[in-house]
Amino acid sequence: xxxxxxxxxxxxxxxxxxxxxxxxxxxxxxxxxxxxxxxxxxxxxxxxxxxxxxxxxxxxxxxxxxxxxxxxxxxxxxxxxxxxxxxxxxxxxxxxxxxxxxxxxxxxxxxxxxxxxxxxxxxxxxxxxxxxxxxxxxxxxxxxxxxxxxxxxxxxxxxxxxxxxxxxxxxxxxxxxxxxxxxxxxxxxxxxxxxxxxxxxxxxxxxxxxxxxxxxxxxxxxxxxxxxxxxxxxxxxxxxxxxxxxxxxxxxxxxxxxxxxxxxxxxxxxxxxxxxxxxxxxxxxxxxxxxxxxxxxxxxxxxxxxxxxxxxxxxxxxxxxxxxxxxxxxxxxxxxxxxxxxxxxxxxxxxxxxxxxxxxxxxxxxxxxxxxxxxxxxxxxxxxxxxxxxxxxxxxxxxxxxxxxxxxxxxxxxxxxxx
Numbered sequence: 001x002x003x004x005x006x007x008x009x010x011x012x013x014x015x016x017x018x019x020x021x022x023x024x025x026x027x028x029x030x031x032x033x034x035x036x037x038x039x040x041x042x043x044x045x046x047x048x049x050x051x052x053x054x055x056x057x058x059x060x061x062x063x064x065x066x067x068x069x070x071x072x073x074x075x076x077x078x079x080x081x082x083x084x085x086x087x088x089x090x091x092x093x094x095x096x097x098x099x100x101x102x103x104x105x106x107x108x109x110x111x112x113x114x115x116x117x118x119x120x121x122x123x124x125x126x127x128x129x130x131x132x133x134x135x136x137x138x139x140x141x142x143x144x145x146x147x148x149x150x151x152x153x154x155x156x157x158x159x160x161x162x163x164x165x166x167x168x169x170x171x172x173x174x175x176x177x178x179x180x181x182x183x184x185x186x187x188x189x190x191x192x193x194x195x196x197x198x199x200x201x202x203x204x205x206x207x208x209x210x211x212x213x214x215x216x217x218x219x220x221x222x223x224x225x226x227x228x229x230x231x232x233x234x235x236x237x238x239x240x241x242x243x244x245x246x247x248x249x250x251x252x253x254x255x256x257x258x259x260x261x262x263x264x265x266x267x268x269x270x271x272x273x274x275x276x277x278x279x280x281x282x283x284x285x286x287x288x289x290x291x292x293x294x295x296x297x298x299x300x301x302x303x304x305x306x307x308x309x310x311x312x313x314x315x316x317x318x319x320x321x322x323x324x325x326x327x328x329x330x331x332x333x334x335x336x337x338x339x340x341x342x343x344x345x346x347x348x349x350x351x352x353x354x355x356x357x358x359x360x361x362x363x364x365x366x367x368x369x370x371x372x373x374x375x376x377x378x379x380x381x382x383x384x385x386x387x388x389x390x391x392x393x394x395x396x397x398x399x400x401x402x403x404x405x406x407x408x409x410x411x412x413x414x415x416x417x418x419x
Contacts, residue, residue, distance in 0.1 A: 114240060133150075164190065220340075362374075
């Protein structure tokens with residue numbers, strides 16, 4: 001598999017994982033079907049066996065039903081080599097599941113009067129951002145939050161120049177070599193969000209290219225865009241005068257008492273993070289990304305349970321913890337004309353959340369990270385899955401798809417069984 005192919009796999013993986021289901025891994029080993037799960041004890045047994053029998057380093061799950069967390073457990077290892085258990089307090093990054101926090105930040109900023117979904121982004125940005133293929137097009141906030149802005153991820157540039165191994169990490173390991181040699185990631189200091197985005201989207205930037213833009217009018221075509229999400233974070237910075245990570249901490253994390261969560265990697269003891277794995281023999285060094293709003297929330301299963309519970313309450317109009325009921329409604333309201341989102345991906349989009357089969361959901365995948373969160377649009381229940389399992393390289397994709405399918409089935413059986 002070529003380097004470019006692997007990059008493309010990662011870029012579109014969030015789409016693939018919601019489309020595909022599989023019950024066996026590449027080696028042909030079958031994962032047992034969950035059967036007769038009628039209690040938390042049954043679910044514990046099944047998930048414990050799943051982790052032991054498959055290529056899952058560590059796994060954590062929180063489940064909400066009604067207005068309560070009815071299940072919250074972790075399995076496997078945060079660090080296999082040192083036999084450190086994966087617990088509800090293990091810090092793990094959550095990749096693109098972070099985008100749901102960008103959605104919440106947008107809803108809050110709108111409520112505070114900084115902008116609306118109809119605001120032209122160039123009314124906020126300090127430098128005009130123009131799509132050279134659609135120079136008359138007006139890119140609005142609503143286009144960023146629904147992936148219809150025409151601002152694209154140029155795959156090779158996005159990964160090799162956005163992701164980086166943090167200084168002080170050992171780069172003589174097999175995992176570091178994989179990231180550096182196969183993807184082109186370097187070890188370096190982090191650029192500011194403004195520096196990176198200017199380099200990518202402004203004409204005199206080192207990373208600027210026509211490949212960064214689609215030749216389609218804003219709002220007309222759906223293209224999943226990490227960097228348009230990063231730009232959303234920067235727009236919030238510019239509008240509010242706060243760094244995006246501080247804004248999220250003050251307006252979201254603090255109110256939910258998510259005290260172990262942060263976008264700021266400098267606040268994390270990286271030696272105590274859950275190790276990210278390509279496979280059980282290939283741990284990865286700690287890495288970060290400059291466009292951090294779209295993929296670099298660091299959190300725990302305990303904290304994500306609090307977030308999940310509030311989202312379940314909010315989608316049915318029973319929370320005002322983060323903002324008004326109207327703002328929760330905005331967060332989860334369909335924003336696009338029918339047929340804008342590819343039919344096999346989703347039915348519609350809210351503020352980064354997408355909708356399919358009566359669920360509001362989002363996933364996240366990066367090197368050594370695979371996560372998923374979904375809630376019933378009627379607010380009956382929801383769950384979040386965190387793992388330090390890789391699904392970015394082709395040999396691991398089917399493994400994760402199989403695990404996720406079995407976890408979802410087991411959770412559904414558990415929810416159906418309890419009152």
